[in-house]
Amino acid sequence: MPSSVSWGVLLLAGLCCLLPGSLAEDTQGDAAQKTDTPPHDQDHPTLNKITPSLAEFAFSLYRQLAHQSNSTNIFFSPVSIATAFAMLSLGTKADTHSEILEGLNFNLTEIPEAQVHEGFQELLRTLNKPDSQLQLTTGNGLFLNKSLKVVDKFLEDVKNLYHSEAFSVNFEDTEEAKKQINNYVEKGTQGKIVDLVKELDRDTVFALVNYIFFKGKWERPFEVEATEEEDFHVDQATTVKVPMMRRLGMFNIYHCEKLSSWVLLMKYLGNATAIFFLPDEGKLQHLENELTHDIITKFLENENRRSANLHLPKLAITGTYDLKTVLGHLGITKVFSNGADLSGVTEDAPLKLSKDNAILCLMGCPPAGRPVLPGPQLPG
Structure with missing residues (x-):
């Protein structure tokens, strides 16, 4: 050399x-x-059991983003994306459920689903372990509409397994709801990500927010x-x-x-x-x-x-991606279709997943509708 x-x-x-x-x-x-x-x-x-699957998911996702992005910079956190969808899988059933876990590269004939979620629990605990020499923190926030009746088991599982915090909000007051979500992300990232959510639909009933923050010195x-x-x-x-x-x-x-x-x-x-x-x-x-x-x-x-x-x-890179197409190439399609089954989140009414930067929003569907899930976007 x-x-x-x-x-x-x-x-x-x-x-x-x-x-x-x-x-x-x-x-x-x-x-x-x-x-x-x-x-x-x-x-x-x-x-140890989930690490190889997570890493291969990361590289598969990178290849898809590279193909989609062509000549632009690519910046993303596979841990954040995998964590958000694994957590969402706790509220899905049938094909919607299996597609998410298999799309994340987990072979459920080799590793029981319970161990997948326990692995994420240990991963998040490890990432958030205090270190005096570097800062690495993650956060999972659940913003629930005051009127939403969430399935108790889903709420219990996401809190215990994914260290999620739950907040009660009024999504009909979109400005106040945006403020609550943005303040949560800004605080968790020490002011590095501000005004993340630009728009919210007043029909939103549930928002899942995931962030990861790293600060280190060479x-x-x-x-x-x-x-x-x-x-x-x-x-x-x-x-x-x-x-x-x-x-x-x-x-x-x-x-x-x-x-x-x-x-x-x-x-x-x-x-x-x-x-x-x-x-x-x-x-x-x-x-x-x-x-x-x-x-x-x-x-x-x-x-x-x-x-x-x-x-x-010196690097200063940001990235925002529409994951509907990218994850579709990895086999995760049902959750973005009218036939998605999110009945493990709430039995109140069918839900749809709206796209917004860095959050997964579940929204009430029109009375005649079935669950509809346009592509979510997560940050790099």
């Missing part, structure tokens, strides 16, 4: 829960200094004075000027032949690692197609430090 690397096309993998697996594959260049493989955490057996920070404007190559035809962070030093960096990409792992203070990929010229799609949970796990278990002059662009 040349001593100076300018990171052009950059792929940043979304957050997913990854646990140790097998040893790393052979890497090109200097021999890797392999660290001891940490044992699986025996205190979290259900979390274990070895970049010097502010070393940041300079440099070229960033978006593609072969587009080059833009961006603030480029620079540092000369030893990095966990190597070339992966299988992915046709350079791989960089950078640690945060605390128990978190960022993984960056620089595909070989013309190999971005190959990288996207080949990236798997097992490969990422191997990277995390492998230590290959070498000297490099790293140039890394």
Whole structure:
């Protein structure tokens, strides 16, 4: 690898829960200094069981978003999306129910549904565990219309398994309802996400809000004075000027032949690692197609430090997606159709799912209607 690397096309993998697996594959260049493989955490057996499925869902979702987004930036949290739909599945029945769990990549013949939800319970408990060196928090809020009679078991399960908070609101007063939801998200993300909900239908009876917030510091920070404007190559035809962070030093960096990409792992203070990929010229799609949970796990278990002059662009990315089409390609279709069964949430009346940024809204259907679920949108 040349001593100076300018990171052009950059792929940043979304957050997913990854646990140790097998040893790393052979890497090109200097021999890797392999660290001891940490044992699986025996205190979290259900979390260990759902981790591979969650990771494969993350990569499948990424590939669909990459295909949909074409040349735009992609930024999303698969944990947030999976958590929201797994929680919603507690209120679904029949095909609607099975499609959601199978679309999240869970094989219910291999892992009982109860263990799936227990795994999410442990995942959320782990993510929200206090850490003095980094901040990682998640939140699940249930905003229930004052007149809605929610099935007791659904309310009990989402509170116990998904650490959800429940709030009573009057959705007929849309401005006040928006204010309550936006204040909840703004507080949970320490002011980073404000005015998330722009519009609410007054027929809304139930809103499920999910957020994830991460704030960390590099274990070895970049010097502010070393940041300079440099070229960033978006593609072969587009080059833009961006603030480029620079540092000369030893990095966990190597070339992966299988992915046709350079791989960089950078640690945060605390128990978190960022993984960056620089595909070989013309190999971005190959990288996207080949990236798997097992490969990422191997990277995390492998230590290959070498000297490099790293140039890394400062990032500020947001993303909002219509998941109806994307999840449809992953087999989740029934919940977006007139035949969706959400009777596990309430037996008052048929419901429909409305789309709004970062929330799933259940709304009362017209008297002659069946449950109708237009595509929801969740944030990155």
